[in-house]
Amino acid sequence: MKSYIDSFLEIIYPEKNTCFICETHDEAIGDKYICPDCKKKIKKLLPPLCAKCSKPMDYNSINNLCRECYNNKRYFEMCKAPYAYDGLIKKAIYIYKYYNKPYFYKFFGSCLVNYMKRNNYTNFDYIAAVPLHFSKMRKRGYNQSELLARNISQKLSIPYVDALKRSKKTLKQSEQNKEERRKNLNDAFTVKSPAKIITNKSILLVDDIYTTGATVNECSKTLIRYGAGRVFVITIAR
Numbered sequence: 001m002k003s004y005i006d007s008f009l010e011i012i013y014p015e016k017n018t019c020f021i022c023e024t025h026d027e028a029i030g031d032k033y034i035c036p037d038c039k040k041k042i043k044k045l046l047p048p049l050c051a052k053c054s055k056p057m058d059y060n061s062i063n064n065l066c067r068e069c070y071n072n073k074r075y076f077e078m079c080k081a082p083y084a085y086d087g088l089i090k091k092a093i094y095i096y097k098y099y100n101k102p103y104f105y106k107f108f109g110s111c112l113v114n115y116m117k118r119n120n121y122t123n124f125d126y127i128a129a130v131p132l133h134f135s136k137m138r139k140r141g142y143n144q145s146e147l148l149a150r151n152i153s154q155k156l157s158i159p160y161v162d163a164l165k166r167s168k169k170t171l172k173q174s175e176q177n178k179e180e181r182r183k184n185l186n187d188a189f190t191v192k193s194p195a196k197i198i199t200n201k202s203i204l205l206v207d208d209i210y211t212t213g214a215t216v217n218e219c220s221k222t223l224i225r226y227g228a229g230r231v232f233v234i235t236i237a238r
């Protein structure tokens with residue numbers, strides 16, 4: 001049976017045993033979505049990692065925190081990610097977002113669910129997603145983070161909550177420096193009513209990538225301001 005997301009977006013999938021990433025045919029793919037060659041090329045995030053944002057660390061840290069987390073207020077408890085934002089995963093996320101391939105959520109969703117189970121990172125009241133501004137949503141047709149969040153929600157039986165809304169159009173984050181990013185995101189998000197549902201709840205916030213953390217931090221700040229208890233974050237890569 002088609003899932004809610006599939007029927008809603010009328011997603012067309014690649015043929016069975018076709019690798020989502022390199023599109024070669026390989027009987028070994030089965031229900032894994034990608035071929036063994038691509039799988040080998042994916043770089044996992046390996047410890048030691050920052051206790052807050054999972055940044056790989058190669059120097060002596062203070063309280064197990066990276067410099068950014070030590071010096072800046074983080075409104076989320078922690079951010080976890082299975083992969084390094086590099087090479088094949090970077091390419092796959094790019095394809096997912098910009099090549100009209102919403103079905104990639106199946107592959108990334110299963111990666112995230114497996115990772116969350118392995119790391120006991122599953123104890124949340126709700127799952128929410130970083131929202132897209134409606135103009136971007138209209139252009140792309142789907143919010144890649146929402147598809148992931150809904151998939152994780154369904155697989156782990158944790159309710160999805162459509163909690164956040166982007167209240168202003170922000171400039172492209174990648175074209176700005178750190179200070180500009182922070183300013184650009186100031187009050188960029190708001191909580192959709194009714195906010196009562198999230199009061200004192202623990203929320204897992206889903207995004208595709210973590211770069212400076214400015215976006216998930218601003219979303220976490222908004223959720224906390226509207227009464228959420230604690231916010232945790234997961235991204236595909238960082």
Ligand SMILES: [Zn+2]
Nearest residue numbers: 019022035038
């Ligand atoms: Zn492949």
Ligand SMILES: [Zn+2]
Nearest residue numbers: 050053066069
């Ligand atoms: Zn950190």
